[in-house]
Amino acid sequence: MSEKNKVQEFFKLGEVGNYFIRVFQKPDPNKPSNFNLRMMHGINKISIVMFLIAIIIWVAKRLL
Template structure:
């Protein structure tokens, strides 16, 4: 039971995707299509916007 719960809350693949989306696929290991490229582009924009917003929120909270 504990092993299933641990596997359910595993976030390793999520962080792996965050780092993989900003690098080029040199091995040809992942499929290439126009839709996938657009999805990765939108994900890059949303990750950067999220990080900027977190930085702004932390600085506003720290300056109070």
């Protein structure tokens, strides 16, 4: 296995990583949607943003 393939495999997002990216995109108009599903995705967006802010604050405290 070459070095390039090792790096690509290390940074491969997988199913969970793809969800984090997909949750911030516009919903597909061809897929069915209801109120509960929209609220679930909205809460997930809030929790992802809060988690990233917390990680940034934690890293900043450790470095400064």
